[in-house]
Amino acid sequence: MPSARDIIESILERPSVFKSKEKLYPEHLPSYLPHREEQLKSLAAYFRNILLEPGSIAQRVLLVGGIGTGKTATARRFGSDFRALARQRGINLEYVHVNCHRDRTLYLVVQEIARQLRIPVPPRGLSAQEMYKIIMKQLENRDMYVIVTLDEFDYFIEVAGNDSVYFLVRTYDEYPNLAKRINFIFITRSLTSLGRLDSATESYIVRNVIHFKPYTSSELYDILKYRSQEAFYEGTVDDKVLEYIADLIGVDNGGSGNARLALEVLMLAGTEADKEGAQRVTIDHVRRAFTHANPNLSIMINDVIRHLPLHELLLLLAIVRLLRQKNEAYVRIGEVEEEYRNICEEYKETPRRHTQIYEYVNDLKRRGVIDARLSGKGYRGKSTLVGVSLGPLEALEKFIQEIIEIKKGEPS
Ligand SMILES: Nc1ncnc2c1ncn2[C@@H]1O[C@H](COP(=O)(O)OP(=O)(O)OP(=O)(O)O)[C@@H](O)[C@H]1O
Ligand SMILES: [Mg+2]
Known part of the structure; x- marks a missing residue:
């Protein structure tokens, strides 16, 4: 059996993504204030x-x-x-x-x-x-x-x-x-x-x-970029991760534009990575961090999910699975439709039509379960992108599957 000392030491010696975490604490006063x-x-x-x-x-x-x-x-x-x-x-x-x-x-x-x-x-x-x-x-x-x-x-x-x-x-x-x-x-x-x-x-x-004024996504990105360079080891936080946090919180994307929240999510995401012994911070660490930072939001959304109609759940499952597979912040709606049809086959359900699927997407967005936006830079052509800000996705996927099983068991 490991001694208490061994246990403590194993934690002390574990590598961390943070070079100096305290640089993200609210009491730390940064030298630069981008966009101020x-x-x-x-x-x-x-x-x-x-x-x-x-x-x-x-x-x-x-x-x-x-x-x-x-x-x-x-x-x-x-x-x-x-x-x-x-x-x-x-x-x-x-x-x-x-x-x-x-x-x-x-x-x-x-x-x-x-x-x-x-x-x-x-x-x-x-x-x-x-x-x-x-x-x-x-x-x-x-x-x-x-x-x-x-x-x-x-x-x-x-x-x-x-x-x-x-x-x-x-x-x-x-x-x-x-x-x-x-x-x-x-x-x-x-x-x-x-x-x-x-x-x-x-x-x-x-x-x-x-x-x-509340910060926009691109302003938050600059702030996060600068603050992350001070707090994390080089190469542990992808720009993609910073962009995602900035996207979730920027006022121009419907967020609060609150830099404290953005920095807190970044710090919690790093803490999640450390907990797993991961060498890099991932999008899913951000989802978990965002869930921690917004406990009421996740309770509310779990409740919404419980009451969704079956095919909206199947569509949501498709989104979550694809996001997990791709390890990205967003996936294209075209791919989601394809995955949705596969899932319908798996559950022996007749897939709904294209126009109905668009209505489901809008409904999920309106209820705050997913994030939907038009593709911007980095994507070819214009298409709708969807993402999920709460996580971990693995747990969310399980939860959705459970609810689907319950709904399938109910007499319709
Ligand atoms: N432009 C910026 N560049 C770098 N860090 C920033 C910037 N703006 C805010 N921050 C950081 O975000 C956090 C919140 O900022 P601050 O405490 O100044 O907000 P505030 O406007 O005083 O909010 P409150 O009204 O809640 O007191 C702090 O950790 C601060 O260092
Ligand atoms: Mg203040």
Whole structure:
């Protein structure tokens, strides 16, 4: 019997597709942000006055965009690089990033700003406003400027309320002669959450807005390509695999355009490959990863499959079998029809006609069981391609066969 030590060692020594998996963790800040160049340029343009005429204005910029569109990463990347560039120019600038999901009150936010700037404040007895004054004074003493990002700002608005927001954005109104040292970046998923503010306060926040759109498939492909080169050994992840993930999640293909989800699926697919001791990440590893990342989706689709009519099940079986055989993300509908006819023979069923098959394909697509699209690059001529995003396909094939057996046994 192997000892515990042997078991542990066998895992430690097993080769992995990952060169450095932690590069895919959400807390890792990448050096490059493909397709966020415009947003970085806008940030630089809004904040350049800190370098040109330090203290002249207190800048405020709002970043708005859906989940996983790179708002946090862009703000942190900008903060870190802008700080370095300011220091090269002899300007003492700090970047502070506060997550308002964690720190939702004015007191907690101000305390967190002081902590990150290493400004000592008495642990208790002071109001948020008094603490803020200490920070302002210290910045003055240190001749320091700061850009503060209030990330997930919606939570701050909801909990801390209008007056707290007003307090932060109007700081310098009370002291017109003071050098303006505190600048803000606010981050929110949508502009509607600002509706809770009164219009005067809101107008202060929405003056400079930078939008983050959900990523398209080709944008996600570039992001995945770059991030995979950092995280995986060369040759372990095919472009085909990256294209497939990008296809599933790109907003132009009906996905959410969420880069976090795309990176999570990539990481889980690599983990699946490692679990099997596989040397490369395959399309089916991606399907499994996608299933893990969307547990509700797979429950829902299993339920849909259970209630499909017999010939739609036979067609779905044809699709799954072909995808397995070919080890591809998609197969052509022409091949599927052929396979479907073979399967009908196997189950002693009369195949349905061509037009009916097209209706089945549309129905399966509408129900979210399959993915259907027109062929693009890499295929000759135009034809419909179909794919299945949940996996592993082996388990799915078994499941479909079971349901077919049940339906065949039922009196019709
Ligand atoms: N353009 C990009 N290039 C490389 N990685 C990216 C890019 N955009 C996003 N990412 C990565 O995707 C993940 C999600 O990005 P981020 O956390 O910035 O999204 P977000 O807009 O703040 O989302 P949320 O609203 O959910 O907080 C992070 O791991 C980030 O590093
Ligand atoms: Mg974020």
